[in-house]
Each structure stands twice: as structure tokens, then as C-alpha cells.
Amino acid sequence: MPRHTIFWPVLCLVLWTFLVLVQVPIRRFHAAFKGRVVAADFRCGESEYVPADVALPNRVFMNLVEVPTLFYVVCLILYVTGTVTPACVALAWLYFALRIAHSLIYLTYNHVVHRFAVFATSNLVVLAMLTCLAVRLSD
Template sequence: MTTPLAQAIFLPVASLALWTLTVLLLIPIARIRASVAGQVEVNDFKHGESERVPAHVRLPNRVFMNLLEVPVLFYVACVVAFVSQHVDGLLMTLAWLYVALRLAHSLIYLSYNHVIHRLSVFALSNGVVAVMWGVLLWRLLPG
């Protein structure tokens, strides 16, 4: 039987998924605006994004890709924690911290894009997901 706390692990999961979908919406907005402004043509996206595509148009796609890479480890960790009945306050805190850091990373990237700030938040978020996996592996070890 699952507890409300165990089920709550899916709140940070859903939050990050919704943020990812929000960023996904920025891609066509940027591309359509650039097309209307005459900065790009349809064929500039034939094989992804050509060199003609301005950086500000490529940016939402890059942020979206970032939200599909390492976060997979977060999503799987949350499912493993739920299935193995190891959801507790520590894992909930780490899960929400991870989501907050990924949100901060995306917002930095999409706004003022200071590389050192972005890298710092990215590294911290990766550390948090690594700690989540460390905690889970420790708990899953026999004996």
C-alpha cells in the first residue's frame, strides 16, 4: 500500500515535466517570430537547425534538450524510490531541490545567460541527482 508521502514524489516529477512542456512551447514561438521577421526559412530546419538560424532562435531548443538529458535520471530515481517504497523526507527534499535547480538553470539560460551562473546551477543539479541515486542505492543494497 502506498502512502500519501510516497505518492507525493510525483509532484516534483509532474512539475519538471510541465516546465519541460512549457519550454517546448517556446520553440515554435521563436521559430515563427524569426520566420515572420525574415531571419529564417523553412529549409533552415530541414536537418535540425542550420547555421543561418540565429542564436536567440536556437536557444529554446537547446534549453529543451537540456531538460531531456540528465533529468531522465531524476525521473527514473523517483520511480525507483516509489516502487521500492523508499520515499521519505530526504528524497522529497532532494527531488524538490533538483526541480528548483533545473528551473533556475533554464531561466538563467533563457534570460541573461551568464555561463558561470548557468554552469554552477547545472553542476549543483547534477550533484543533487547523484546524491538521490546514492541514497537509493544505499537503501537498496541487501543487508
């Protein structure tokens, strides 16, 4: 398996992150045009005057640039050290799928328990990838 295949789920997650980011101004401008928010509501980020449905995409975006950073680092180290395996690539795709699921739960029906279960599982996948990396490096 070519080691560069580890970058396909990385690139897909980056693309998904940008797609979520696009929702931030769309929802803000839509709310502004309807008179639900004014520019001052965003002076220091999102104030308490910003409705939840308008603030939500920004929170989802922030989630996509927090823990996924660790995923990106692990994938890069796997590539640089030549320790990419089919299992690592499968875990990377699983992580991508879980992050999509987390975002969709957050942006749609937003059930906290479901969202947390997917979030926690995705973090365990990154931990599994880190474990695979450590095992491969110790060989």
C-alpha cells in the same frame, strides 16, 4: 509521508519541460514572420543561419530531456521500492528548482559560469538521490 509525494516534483518538471518546448515554435515562427529565418534553415535541425535567440529554446528543451531522465528513473525506483523519504522528496524539489534556475539563466542573460554552476549542482543532487536510494536499498 506518502510515497507518491515523490511524483509532485516530477510532474512539475514535466510541465516546465512542456512550457519550454512551447517556446521553440513561438520563437521560430516569430523569426520567420520577421524574415530572419526560412524553413530551409531547419531542414536538418537548426543550421548556422538560425539566430542564437531562436535556437536557444530548443537547446534548453534538449537539456530538459537529457539528465532529467536519470532523475525520473531514480524517482520511479524510489516509489516502486517504497524507499521514498522526506529527504528524497526534498532533494527532488531542489532538483526541480535548480532545473528551473538553469533554464531561466539559459533563456535570459545566459552567463556560462552561472549556468554551469547550477547545472553541475543539479547533477550532484541527482547523485545524492541515487546515493539515498542505494543506502535505503541496502537496509
